Every structure is written in structure tokens, then in C-alpha cells.
Amino acid sequence: MASHREISVAILDDYPGIAPKHFARLPGIKIDSFPDTLHAATESGIAALANRLEPYQVISTMRERTAFPALLLQQLPNLKLLMTTGARNASISLEAASSHHVIVTGTTGTNSPSHEENYSISDLPPPAAAGSVNQHAWALLLSLCSRIPRDDAALRSEPGAWQSGLAIPLGGKTIGVVGLGKLGTQMARTAALAFGMSVIAWSENLTQAKVDAAAEGAGFAKGAWRAVGKEELFREADVVSVHLVLSERSQGIVGARELGWMKPSALLVNTSRGGLVDEEALLEVVRGGGIRGVALDVFWEEPLPEDSVWRRREGFKSEVVLSPHMGYANAGTMNRWYEEQAENLERWMKGAELVCRIN
Structure with missing residues (x-):
């Protein structure tokens, strides 16, 4: 659950720049976008990522663009909520996230549920x-x-x-x-x-x-x-x-x-x-x-x-x-994914149950 002070949010790898409009409606947050991908494949890459992301409580990431291995997660002491897209993200160390008390959530690509129950991704229809x-x-x-x-x-x-x-x-x-x-x-x-x-x-x-x-x-x-x-x-x-x-x-x-x-x-x-x-x-x-x-x-x-x-x-x-990995990058899906992330961030700020939890 978030405190009442301003929440810092980092948006990673949003190449077309469509995410900020979905988060901007939320009060009490400060958004920074980082569209240039840094890779966590080497120690120097992890160090650069840690330096970039250390101040943030919340990170919005796109599945498999930026990896979050254990070595990176242990260097992000302020991180509380890591939001990815899709039902899974093999590039996030879920064990490390849990051990550092970082909540990891995904998205479904579906429309909002009519209630705010904590539902399972497997219960939902597949995204378009x-x-x-x-x-x-x-x-x-x-x-x-x-x-x-x-x-x-x-x-x-x-x-x-x-x-x-x-x-x-x-x-x-x-x-x-x-x-x-x-x-x-x-x-x-x-x-x-x-x-x-x-x-x-x-x-x-x-x-x-x-x-x-x-x-x-x-x-x-x-x-x-x-x-x-x-x-x-x-x-x-x-x-x-x-x-x-x-x-x-x-x-x-x-x-x-x-x-x-x-x-x-x-x-x-x-x-x-x-x-x-x-x-x-x-x-x-x-x-x-x-x-x-x-x-x-x-x-x-x-x-x-x-x-x-x-x-x-x-x-x-x-x-x-x-083509530059465009198979899933259509306007409907990408906007819905970021909309879902913003909805989950709002729930987290209110101390409500989160949906699409992965860890």
C-alpha cells in the first residue's frame, strides 16, 4: 500500500510514447519515461539500470524488453510495485521480487471486470x-x-x-x-x-x-x-x-x-x-x-x-x-495494457486488492 507522499513512477521501453496519458489521470504521482532500453545481460548493464531506477517506487515495463534479474532487484530498495504486460514474464525473477517485497502484476488485454475481485488470469478470455x-x-x-x-x-x-x-x-x-x-x-x-x-x-x-x-x-x-x-x-x-x-x-x-x-x-x-x-x-x-x-x-x-x-x-x-517486433504492438492491445497498469496502480494507491498478480 502506498503512502500519501508523491509516488515516483518509471515507464520503461514505451517506444511509441503512449503510456503517460493513461497514468496522467492519477493524482499524486510523478512520471518519468525511459524509451531507450538498457539491457541487464551484463554487470555493467545492471549497474546502469540500477542507477536509473533506484529512486522509483513503481515501474511500468513491457514484457521481455527490460529484464529484472535478482541482481538488479536487490539494488532497487524503493521499488514496491513492478507492472509488466501479459500473463507471465520470464525475464523477471519472481522469487527475488517476492523476497524483496515487490509486487509483480500483469495484464490480460481484456476489458475491465465489473467488480474488483482478485481474479486469476486463467479465468479470463484470451486477449485479442x-x-x-x-x-x-x-x-x-x-x-x-x-x-x-x-x-x-x-x-x-x-x-x-x-x-x-x-x-x-x-x-x-x-x-x-x-x-x-x-x-x-x-x-x-x-x-x-x-x-x-x-x-x-x-x-x-x-x-x-x-x-x-x-x-x-x-x-x-x-x-x-x-x-x-x-x-x-x-x-x-x-x-x-x-x-x-x-x-x-x-x-x-x-x-x-x-x-x-x-x-x-x-x-x-x-x-x-x-x-x-x-x-x-x-x-x-x-x-x-x-x-x-x-x-x-x-x-x-x-x-x-x-x-x-x-x-x-x-x-x-x-x-x-x-519488422521491429510488431506482431503484438497494435493500438488496441498496447493502450489496453497501459490502461490496465494504470488501473492497478490506482488500486495499489488506495490499498485495494490488485488484479493479475503474478507473484
Whole structure:
């Protein structure tokens, strides 16, 4: 519970600058925004973060942009409330937060409940952000197939540029979905409905029964989609789309071997997490033209460093389309997340029960 003195709030990593308007309505708070991300991967990074954040009682952060390991949390003696987004945040040490009496809360992306009970995130319907991720995955893939970024740049900068290459048709081809959860199922459903693509899927524990259930839930007949082995997926698919949660087990799950299995004409799409794909292996494939193209919304370090090879694209023989982790960053979801944070901060200031507690 907050005292009556002015409460200091730090807003981290709000790149489009939309958070302050949601917090500004609350009396008795002082807001500072820090849109430039500092990383906690090194001791010097943690020291810089601790120096920046030490005065604040409340921190608003966006999931996985700034990490809060134990070493950082122990250097923030004034911190009482750490607000993140989503139902979980693997980059926050919840054990350390609890030991230092820091409350960690999340968001759902749903509308406000009609009462202020302390409810569980699992009791709430999923946020609409899932559709946004699917939309963006297809925007990337279609831009790659239709050469839109390359042709747009050529038309603007090269006099006389016109039809310097050919588009890639998707109709009737095969999409290989790595991870058939909610987002993977949406990707598969769009592929089948919009383009008549065949759907195959793989993950470590995926069975045909689970694939049938996903297909039937998406409006398709049992057996319409196939569960296959990992090698079969990468060898057979014309498009491989990655939809896994990043963990120690899934880190680098798409490596040199898997990329080597892909057809020279195949495309790879990653809108999940950069760490799922071995970056050096992918760079080698892209430089050598081992596959037709790559579409990436996620990277191994975010924001993408100024000197990143992905920005320079020197020597790339495969077609490459990039976006700055925009899959979830739509106006509706982002504004609702910050609105939920402001609502929780107001509850905390009043000494009321908080919602979406994570620790």
C-alpha cells in the first residue's frame, strides 16, 4: 500500500510514447519515461539500470524488453510495485521480487471486470492480440512473396525500375507449422482457408490426435492437417512458420541441420522469438542463398543494434523482410495494457486488492 507522499513512477521501453496519458489521470504521482532500453545481460548493464531506477517506487515495463534479474532487484530498495504486460514474464525473477517485497502484476488485454475481485488470469478470455500476431505474420510472409519492400524501395529510388523479379505464389503449397498452439493454429487456418495450402505440423510432443483436435477446432475435418516428424516438416514445407515459446529446451531448435533440410525454394517466417533459431546458422544460409527467403519480426537482441548485420544486409543472397517486433504492438492491445497498469496502480494507491498478480 502506498503512502500519501508523491509516488515516483518509471515507464520503461514505451517506444511509441503512449503510456503517460493513461497514468496522467492519477493524482499524486510523478512520471518519468525511459524509451531507450538498457539491457541487464551484463554487470555493467545492471549497474546502469540500477542507477536509473533506484529512486522509483513503481515501474511500468513491457514484457521481455527490460529484464529484472535478482541482481538488479536487490539494488532497487524503493521499488514496491513492478507492472509488466501479459500473463507471465520470464525475464523477471519472481522469487527475488517476492523476497524483496515487490509486487509483480500483469495484464490480460481484456476489458475491465465489473467488480474488483482478485481474479486469476486463467479465468479470463484470451486477449485479442493473438489475431494481431497472425495478421502480422501474414503481412510479413505476403510482403516476402510479393517482393513489396524491395520493389517499393526500387520504385522510389531507381528511375525506370519495373518488374525486376517474380512473385512467389502460395496457392496449393505446403506450410509447416512448428508449434501448433493458439498462434500456430491461426497461422495454419489462414493458410488453408485463404490459399488452399496443405498443413503439416511438428513440435516435440505433438501427436496426430492433437493436430486433429486443432484442425477440427478451426473448422476442418479430422485428418485435414498432418502431424509429421521434424525432418519431414523441414524437407517438405514450402513455408516454415515458427510458433513456439522460448525456453531452455526450445532455444536454437531451428539450427544448421534444420535449415539444411529446407528446400532451396522454401521460406522461413519467425514471429515468435529470435532465440528459437540459431542466428549464425541462419545468417550463413541467407548469405549463401540456401533458401528463397526469410521474414523476421523477432531478433536475438532487441531493439536491433544500430550495427546489426540484419540492418546492413551485406552479401545476402536470400530475400529478407524485417519488422521491429510488431506482431503484438497494435493500438488496441498496447493502450489496453497501459490502461490496465494504470488501473492497478490506482488500486495499489488506495490499498485495494490488485488484479493479475503474478507473484
